[in-house]
Amino acid sequence: MTLVTGVVVLDCAEPEKLAAFYKELLEAEETDASANRIEIMGAEGTRMAFRRDVNATPPSWPRPENSLQVHLEFRVDDLDAVERMVIGLGGRALETKDAGGPFEERGYADPAGHSFTLFRVMPTAPKQH
Structure with a gap:
């Protein structure tokens, strides 16, 4: 049997x-x-590749003009800390929500305009014996 592995490739x-x-x-x-x-x-084993395309046009999501071409999801334990990292690395927020409290997910774009979502992972309680 042939082994097949996948890699998410973003054009940029x-x-x-x-x-x-x-x-x-x-x-x-x-x-x-x-x-x-x-x-x-x-x-954690996530594999990605970045391919040069000098004519790459970033998706316009959430606007429909250029639709969602690819969407990445990352699970995190601290949304605020990872958001600061994303912004510090040159990413930007795509979705802003009411600042009334913590949210389970947030949308961002990387420096080339590809969208991704951060999902907060809820800690699991230890099993009771």
Whole structure:
């Protein structure tokens, strides 16, 4: 049987910059690189690659003009801390919500405009014996 593994590939004008953003966010290491493609693998096994496309147009989500081309979801334990990291790395918020309290998910765009969502993972209580 042939082994098949998957890699999410994002097209972008500057793969070096986008790879640096996701390497920091995912605590990843570069696993392969060429002049037009960089691949990384995160500490939890998430694999992504960034392919040079000088004509890449970022999606316009949530607006319908250019639709959602790809959407990444990351599970986190501290939304506020990871949001600060995303913004500090050059990402931006896509969805703003009422500041009345904590939310379970938030939408962002990476520096090249690809959207992603951070989901807060609820801690599980230890089993009672």
